[in-house]
Amino acid sequence: MTIRSRTAPEALEFFAGGGLAGLGLSGFEVTFANDIDAMKARAWRANHSGRLHEGDVWGLTAAEVPGRPTLAWASSPCQDVSLAGARAGLGARRSGAFWGFWRLMQALDAEGRGPPIVVIENVVGLLTSGGGEDFATVCRAMAEAGYRVGALEMDAALWLPQSRPRLFIVAMRGLGGATLGGPVEPFHSARVRAAHARLDDATRAAWAWWSLAAPARRNLYLADLLDxxxxxxxxxxxxxxxxxxxxxxxxxxxxxxxxxxxxxxxxxxxxxxxxxxxxxxxxxxxxxxxxxxxxxxxxxxxxxxxxxxxxxxxxxxxxxTAREAARLMGLPEDYRLPGSENAGLKLMGDAVAVPVVRALSEGLLLPAALGLGRFAA
Ligand SMILES: C[S@@+](CC[C@H](N)C(=O)[O-])C[C@H]1O[C@@H](n2cnc3c(N)ncnc32)[C@H](O)[C@@H]1O
Known part of the structure; x- marks a missing residue:
């Protein structure tokens, strides 16, 4: 799917890290990115020509966000909801950054520039942290803002030789994202279905079982990506x-x-x-x-x-090695990694796998965005 850049819908990339979400958002043009971390910001700039604001998302105002975005992507920090870590949940300091992002979306809304598509990426632990209340709170906030909201659990292992299950909460407003009549594996996993069942009635009324086809069988193994x-x-x-x-x-x-x-x-x-x-x-x-x-x-x-x-x-x-880790995230060989192995591994360990974002973009987000009728295909 090739879209000329001047006609491409605009995307914002929050908690951008090394910019892997932006690289996967095929058909969209990332016009603005944000990350608080200096090493991540350097990595982003080394690999992208767009504009990145380095600083706390809580410090941003709508005036600093350009244009009329169609999509906002937020890979908000996951440490506090990680299954591997302490389950402090979204109320904790780091994951609290999500609310800094959401406050900004509301400010854009107030100017009539709220994005019709919002995607939140996180660890699957978000489905159950705080007894499921963190996930419910995020979905409720989106439903109250008029979005239809649904979640997909996508494991990078379907595309790449890395086991990496992640949660993608997709919210759309005022456009027709493709939906199904009910949950379908693999993306509407048992964990997603259980979290959906715990939502309150009003949020469940805004729920969408987004339609996304599973990819063809992976034919790539760890040994293929090693030095x-x-x-x-x-x-x-x-x-x-x-x-x-x-x-x-x-x-x-x-x-x-x-x-x-x-x-x-x-x-x-x-x-x-x-x-x-x-x-x-x-x-x-x-x-x-x-x-x-x-x-x-x-x-x-x-x-x-x-x-x-x-x-x-x-x-x-x-x-x-960090380069092998980059391949396991679906990055091309010319992706510029930081100088130190440790920084490279930190960048990759925090990131989202590019082919997973691409599949979501090409299979669901871009068709919905183009359905707006504002863009030429
Ligand atoms: C899970 S990582 C996302 C990485 C990104 N998706 C990628 O592919 O590289 C979360 C990012 O949020 C950033 N971050 C954490 N707190 C922040 C805040 N308050 N404001 C802006 N960025 C923040 C971190 O520096 C980190 O890069």
Whole structure:
């Protein structure tokens, strides 16, 4: 789908990070972006020619937002609702930034420039944090502003070799986004259906089961996206032994079986703290299903992801690189990563996978936006 840029509907990208949402919003032109973090802002500018305002979303006024946006995208901070973290919910300081975004949408509304499409991206933990009240509050706010609202759980693993389930709340007003008569897998997952059932009647009356076709079967595996073995920064024998010593007997067995299989087998692995016999122990958990585990930001004590290759009786291990992480987010090779590995991994760990946004854009958002009749296709 190719849209000439002068006719493309305008999009705003909030909590923009490295701008991966904007890269996936095919057919839209990102006219304004915002992020508070200096490293993220540098990464955004290195990869986009548009305008990014660096600062707190709470500090923005409608006057600083240009044009007449058709869509506003908000990947609001997820740490407080992450399944991996403490479940403080949207009331917590970081996720509270969502309300800074929403206040701005209301200010645009007051000027008659409120976007007809709003998309919120977050971790799936938002469906249940605060006993489901956080999700209900977001949906209620949108319903009260006259939007039809619905949610899709989309796992990047349908497009890319990375397990990364994420929640996309899509709200539309005054235009005809394609809907279904009821929930359909995979995007209207059991978790989405359960959250919908907990909504109050008025919010449920504004609900839409957005229609989006599932993609063709993925034919891309973790091994396809890794750097060449030659020249990769493999651990020495002692470091490899120490890492593998953290594997549980079951995982070690699987690894040994892979090593003796005669084939090249690639695993992704994380160190995780598990409680065994009442004691906290560090474990190396490996997966051989051709997928990387969900990329996480290395800040906050999460360990980095490892690559383990078993081949010809030999086992080698190393860290996943930032460039490999970028490929796992669907970025092209010419995407400019920050200078340090750590910053690159932080950028990717926080980001949204580009092909997921593209699928949402091409399958639902852009057709709805073009249906406005204000734009040429
Ligand atoms: C989950 S990340 C989104 C990343 C982005 N979607 C991407 O693909 O790179 C959340 C972003 O919100 C930014 N952020 C957090 N609090 C903010 C605030 N109060 N105002 C503006 N940006 C904020 C963070 O710096 C971070 O980049």
């Amino acid at each position: 060449a073995d030659d020249g990769a920064d493999w651990f020495g024998a002692d470091q490899t032994r120490a890492l593998l010593a953290l594997a549980s007997p079951l995982h070690r067995q699987r690894l040994d079986a892979a090593a003796s299989s005669g084939e090249r087998r690639v695993a992704a692995a994380y160190r995780r703290v598990r409680v065994e016999a009442g004691r906290k122990v560090q474990r190396l958990e490996m997966r051989f299903d051709g997928l990387a585990g969900c990329l996480r930001t290395p800040a906050g004590g999460s360990s980095r992801q490892y690559v383990i290759v078993a081949e010809g009786g030999r086992i080698r291990a190393r860290r996943l």
